[in-house]
Amino acid sequence: MQKGPASPEIKAKILEYLAKVQKAKSRDVAVAIGEKKGDVDNAVKELTAEDLVEYLYITTTYICLKGKVQTPNG
């Protein structure tokens, strides 16, 4: 994955895309928004630190907008 500050445009595109789906693999996000996967991963790192996006581990790790996917008892 890339290092250093992430591109604000990519971050915006990721949020926009994640709003449309329940959850997604970062590779699929990269393909969908036409960016390099490494850049998307880097942007996601910042978005999670900003509490906008979270990782979701069910058999594999997805990303989704914070709070979008419910817990079983929730």
Added chain:
Amino acid sequence: MAAKLDQGPPNYKEMLPPIILDNYGKWKYHEIPRSGVLKHVSESGAALFSVRVATPRLVSIDFIRDVCALADEFCDGFLRWTTRNNIEFLLSDEAKVNPLIETLVAKGFAVGGTGAAISNIIHTQGWVHCHTPATDASGVVKAVMDDLYEYFESMKLPAKLKMGLACCLNMCGSTHCSDIGIVGVHRTPPRIDHDKIRKGTEIPSLVASCPTGAIRPDPKNKSVVVNEEKCMYCGNCYTMSPAMEIYDARNDGIAILIGGKVSNARSAPSFSRMVIPFLPNNAPRWPEVTEAIRAILELWIANADKGERLGEWVERIGWERFFALSGLPFSDMLIDDYIFARETFRTGAAFKY
């Protein structure tokens, strides 16, 4: 104060006793003066004694505190765990070894697991914490190790015996390369709660979660169907959705695989192979499982050459001979029919009876 991100694990250097810091990388040889004790001698002549003690792995903080008290008393506050969930007390003072062992024995600790012994069984969560187990982990381990305790505290086996237990096909216990592997197996496909699926499950992810592609969407029903011929009962779909109940109290149980190893000594690492496809979950003490394992173990003890791991012995005599000697039934369930099956077929006319 905010948490520090990415600071990494504690530095092991702070955890090393002075004798290790002084002799780091300079160990010359070791001896096993008695079962449960390793003596490592450095080029400098310094000797480090490790006293190995079993744990149930699932321990309370009070257990750890007890252990800490002993380590403070005998080991200047240093100890370690092994890759097999045993504790090793690290002593630089030989004079303290026997007192430590006496104290340990008095407190009911199990000392052993070195050399040609059974060590702790690598195992997993089971009914204690996981969602897809086909059996318990800690309970089976307890039952088996109680039964085989003599081989933990002595060193009278032909060679080391490494056991692993996993409570489902995910095989977190890495039983696939163990001398004896105990694997929890479901035997029935998931039971689908269509209402639950309609309420909450994202169907594409559910479909994708099945490793064998056994789950198809059923748009009419707004649910899914399972192709039972393709299902190998792994429970991955239950991980994705609680609507796919996989446990089945009457049909869950245990399979036994044997003969794997990972060391490169003598023979290449090898997979364990299934010899018993199913034994029932006869909790709390799984007598069928303990008996089956003891029988295999005793056959090995009686027949193996010195230094021969279980799998090395079976490979030497031939699996067909192992079945003859053990009296275990051989059935089509034991014949591979998965991706790499071909290499298991006997492409030759030479064999025993």
Added chain:
Amino acid sequence: MAAKLDQGPPNYKEMLPPIILDNYGKWKYHEIPRSGVLKHVSESGAALFSVRVATPRLVSIDFIRDVCALADEFCDGFLRWTTRNNIEFLLSDEAKVNPLIETLVAKGFAVGGTGAAISNIIHTQGWVHCHTPATDASGVVKAVMDDLYEYFESMKLPAKLKMGLACCLNMCGSTHCSDIGIVGVHRTPPRIDHDKIRKGTEIPSLVASCPTGAIRPDPKNKSVVVNEEKCMYCGNCYTMSPAMEIYDARNDGIAILIGGKVSNARSAPSFSRMVIPFLPNNAPRWPEVTEAIRAILELWIANADKGERLGEWVERIGWERFFALSGLPFSDMLIDDYIFARETFRTGAAFKY
């Protein structure tokens, strides 16, 4: 007269000499008094002498008639072929053995192929008669056997050496389990003649003819397209339609596989393994091929234990060592990437350099 349907092959009983009829199934042991001669002794004490003579397999009727004349003179009119295209003259009279051999030698026949020798090379049609060959068969065999003739007429190898040649991947010569296998290989996908396809080819059959599913219909074009990534250059499509030219004079050639066997003696039957992915079709005498084979052979002779087949030797020393000793380049082409590749990967940390 109308032909008799389904009368089956001629009855072998009519082809057996009296000594065989008398001692059928009663043979006790055999000796190899000299290269090319087998002496089989019966429980009755009777001795049958077989004199083995090479053939080019592709023979004229006049050759067969010559042979018949000899068989009449020395063998009461009885002889046989071996499973490896040699002739065996069957003599019940020991006194005739040497005279026969002298006559054979005088006429230029090659006597040998018994015991620890190279026998005839099992081979196929090549440019003589087949439509998909990537090399000739008989010509390569002639070149190789001329070069290795000394090992046919003597018995000084470590063990038997069984060679096979197939002129394309169909492997009619069954080179896949030979000590040394010579395989004709195309290296380029078929060249499609779209006009020809439009004129005469039934496209569904053409699509179905490809073993790897590399051919797709191209309805727009009324033809087909080949997915070059999937094509392994077998030429099966050319069998279905002459519009799929597969030969490619500049790129066709020969691959060498070694170390296979089929007997169960000592070790289980095993596949041959590729050690040279390509040598050019340097007709008429394929010097690169004969040199490569001789080099492998001499390495084996110099290093193998007595009685050790080529593959048994390589397995004992390790393939990595074979490459080091032979100086043959190792490349990704030799690493399996097909269905059963996994078992060829070195899942262990022990190896030589």
Added chain:
Amino acid sequence: MTEKKTPLLDELEKGKWPSFVTEIKRAAVKSAASAELLQVLERSYEERRGHWKHGGIVGVRGYGGGVIGRYVDEPETYPNIAEFHTVRINQPSGFFYNTKTLRTICDLWEKHGSGLTNMHGSTGDIILLGCKTEHIQPIFDDYSEAGFDLGGSGSCLRTTNCCVGPGRCEYACYDTLEACYNITNEFMDELHRPMWPYKSKIKFSGCANDCTGAIARSDISVIGTWRDTIRIDQDAVKEYAANKFPIQSQVCDKCPTGCLTYNNETQELAVIAEDCTRCHHCINLMPKAIQAGKEKGATILVGGKSTIVQSAFMSSVVIPFMKMDVEDDFEEFKDTVRRIWEWWDENGKTRERIGETIFRLGMGKFLREAEIPIVPQQVFRPRANPYVFWAQEDLDKSGTALDGTAL
């Protein structure tokens, strides 16, 4: 005959190994087709490519195989080999001949074809190499009259084949010659009328040496063996010892199971019977002293084939020991093979050899459905994965309500 030059091929008349070029030239003296073959072949040597096309149906009435159609790619230049088909004649068991039979073969072939043959094809047939379409039926008629029949081609039982067996070999554990003959005759329909997904081959080897290469080359491999223990003649052992034969190093040390011990003092050999895998090594080295046990028969293995599609397969054991008795007319074998073919015919895809069908659908399923008893001898080792398919009807389904309550 035209006297065209063949400088490249002429190179292949040099050297000590018998030359196929010489043979083609001999045939060319009498056959215009063979003469043209020489020309085409010389061209192939120049251009390094073949000149043949496959194709079309060339056959005889009532049969579906036995002939391979071949056409030269430039019929105008080579009119005599415009058609140049192969006829496969089923060889006698063990490739045994009397000269009369051989001469008949030659005479008929001189009359009808190129005068070139392969003795034998790689499957076992007498290969008559090169004739015109119009000659095929007459060829068959003439050969038939003379007592011959066609071999197989296409998706049928191919020409069977066997080792010399009891005809000349002390190792034969069953009568390979008779088995091959008898069983071939039993399956005439299967041989002559291709009706299966693909080809199927049977080879009969009298012992574990497998001199027909059955395990690699036949879908059904019949390999002689015995059920009891090797027999050792201690007197003969002493003779080997007297002749300074290295019994310890060559025989005992190379016994794969280490079950043979040689006592240097008593000069006696001993075997641990239950450890011997009947690999045949010791017998090969000391045929005068060691022989097979008394209870003889064969191991039946299934699935051998060469490379195309799924890789080469070797046959693998399905029946460790079967009696192969002439007296019983090989009935058990025939029955078994019928069940095996039936299963394959039912389940195999087009162009799928039985080994591939078994691999695709599972050995267990195959054995179950072909009603073959399941024994550990069928595998080198059991499965390494836990993916057992459980027949659901055998399980206790009484407690599996969705909510987990017992029913």
Added chain:
Amino acid sequence: MTEKKTPLLDELEKGKWPSFVTEIKRAAVKSAASAELLQVLERSYEERRGHWKHGGIVGVRGYGGGVIGRYVDEPETYPNIAEFHTVRINQPSGFFYNTKTLRTICDLWEKHGSGLTNMHGSTGDIILLGCKTEHIQPIFDDYSEAGFDLGGSGSCLRTTNCCVGPGRCEYACYDTLEACYNITNEFMDELHRPMWPYKSKIKFSGCANDCTGAIARSDISVIGTWRDTIRIDQDAVKEYAANKFPIQSQVCDKCPTGCLTYNNETQELAVIAEDCTRCHHCINLMPKAIQAGKEKGATILVGGKSTIVQSAFMSSVVIPFMKMDVEDDFEEFKDTVRRIWEWWDENGKTRERIGETIFRLGMGKFLREAEIPIVPQQVFRPRANPYVFWAQEDLDKSGTALDGTAL
């Protein structure tokens, strides 16, 4: 605490092996959650089934893993374990501890959670077993403050793990403890931010004994070895001989390559250097007399994993020998691993471990594209099929006109 009965579990307090039931009971004294766990577990023992559900997001800010969400299936009955999540704490290299550190772990866990742990999880983490969602961030904050970090979960680099190595073992061929520590710190993003197709594990074993089980259990297995020849101390050999240690039968006869010879008279051991595969057997048996060579490093193997989907894989050799030097900051290793992961991230399907990706796409392609030199040590044996894929651009395409004429 309520005093419910647990007759089945009580059975597991009998016997000599330490009892996990006793441990849960000890924790139950202080933790209502652990007390309820005991009840649920007793029920599991009665009903022979589990009662847990997976799910949902439970994590800490900025991280994508390290916590496993767990929920009991009857939250009303068991409110204290309605949420009962696991927190994975990255253990120190080699599982070494001082008691101060351990007590800190205990104290913090007493404050926030069930008081139950696994020492250690099967991957290597300190497992804190059972806490509520609301406690997770505080747990992390407290542990972080005390110098701990989370381990991995999800599609990331998982917590790495190593053997005791130079800390206590004379066999260590490189510094496993430092390698594990240093390399883990290098890959913090990969460990904490799951972004790959699936999980990836690294285990470091100091020698061929592989005491971490790396070859079976890690995608990247780093196994210590040496490049030159074992060193034999003949005096020490004589000592073993004096102590009647069976050198010939236990050491030489079991050397897999037969390259060790013992001279009974001189009591000396000799090795044929080029035949030794460095299997470590002789060193294991005679650690005082035999040691590794001087040129030490590691073999890098790739692809190990357990059973799910394509079967269990063992790792296989990609780099036979690599220096693993602290002085170089393990740069070569880090570079290589980056290329390997990049290739996998590019080519792997979702939930495909790297071993499966390599198997699907071909070892040759993987090695080429990850720029790893190709050597025969990577395979047990070469391919048995002739299906070589030829890079078309490397071939001579000048003579392949459709009609076969040279161009």
